[in-house]
Amino acid sequence: MTAIWKRELRAYFLSPLGYIFMGFFLLLSGFFFAVYNLLPANPNYTAVLANITTVFLFLIPILTMRLLSEEAAEKTDQLLLTSPLRVVDIVLGKYLAAVTVFLLTLLITCLYPVILTFFGSIAVWEIIGSYIGIFLLGSAFIAVGLFVSSLTENQLIAAVVTFSALLLMWVIDWITRGVPTDRVSGIVFAGVIVVALAFLVYYSTRHLYLSIAVVPVGAAVMAAVHAVKPTLYEGLIVRFLKWFSLLQRYEEFHMGILSLSPVVYYLTFSLAFLFLTARVIEKKRWS
């Protein structure tokens, strides 16, 4: 794993990608810092950090697009997959390399609040909380980007799809305002999920009867839930969508509250995507 991490980290700075990421990140955060803090002489640095998160949308895809797609395109994945490395090592090494570049960039921006301390007092804990939140949020986005880059050999496609996925997660809170919350829609939505599950089972096992069996079992579970607690179907779509709302969890950090649940949420989210990435790589052998 360390060998992959080391090579990947070097690769960032042997190609222009690492510099583009760091340069643009620092340029934009510096711009926000100047506009929000320096020029109006405002000590509210957390507002700057909240704005920095929007920069992720554009820059995280740049950081992650080549991670696995380039290996597949250049056929260097043959070297990695035929050497005594576990797939998990490859995925983790690459993920941590991207996270390291991201963390280094973030550490440079720590200069901004230090500059502010020369002119007055700052909300130290809120800023530290925000930084932890930003780091976890960015790492979760990197996991998404890594996953997308495992799906294609084309870096450009990887970047565009990652951007779209991140954008979707970004606006998911707005979407939740528009979706219906009544019971019927919840039941329909659960039905759709059961059918999707059946397709997923068929796709991964190619077992027709097993996949069809998923539908009545799912329907039975749905009926049982309806009999026991029908209110569960109310607002189901909203609750489902909110699982993917990464920004909502960031709010707490922003206020300087460091509680366990958002931390666990981000870590689980990242791990889930790393796991999926490893599965995609494993699956390629069987195609």
Next chain:
Amino acid sequence: MIQVENVTKLYGGHVAVDGLSFSVEKGEILGFLGPNGAGKTTTMNIITGYLSATEGTVKVAGYDVLEEPLEVKKRIGYMPETPPLYGQMTVREYLDFVSDIKQVGRAEKKRGMEKIMDLVKIGDVQNRLIKNLSKGYRQRVGLAQALVGNPPVLVLDEPTIGLDPKQIIEIRTLIKELGKEHTIILSSHILPEVSAVCERVLIINKGKIVASDTPENLSRRLTGKSRVLVRIAGTEEEVRQVLAGVPGVKSVEAQGSVEPETFDFLVEAENEEDIRRPLFSAVSRAQLPVLLLKPVDLTLEEIFLQIITEEKEVS
């Protein structure tokens, strides 16, 4: 050392490898011979664990590729058809990285790298970026990569493709040298190459083994004296009559005229006989100057045709 049993690989509905079984003894050099798309690369990818077989098992040094992939991968050095190189790295950095992922100890690493660079003669480019290297050097760096960690088994997919004749001979000599300490599987679509290097040859076509023999037996069976190309000065009809009159000649086929006032003929003998001597004396008796007399090797396509028809006759 390597046991391949009943391996089948399907790509969607297409059968790439069809129930392949063979084994390779320790220290043996085995050649895969077959036209493009015969399933050579797929088989190698399955042995090295890059792909998984749809059916069948592969064992290397007693370890199953599916069940204990790491034990198998530790023992194999693989040079794929396209060498897996990182263009942004120098040769030295690259070999350093490969040593790391193959878990070569810190103490051995430097010594091993020097030895390998000497062996494949890439010491003079060790500080150059891989993307700036010529095809020949890239191929050699690809081979160097397979040698890192001194694995007992080497799998080389078309190791001489894209090299110039001098380099081809160098690489062949090197592979023969390596064969003294390693078990080697090597693929090629050129018959002389396999004959020059391998102790045993598997001919693969459409995912199946169509022949398995030593190169000597294969050559005896498939090439040599039975067909001769001659270029003789004279008129076409005269030459044809003389050639057809030679005892032991089965057929005479006109090949047109390459040099002025000469004619080329392909003469085929009956019963694999050497007809060069009777042919020469007959032509000289007729006072026709022989400008060219050359046994014709079968091309790979003809070998396949021959082997496949032989098989049909047997069964």
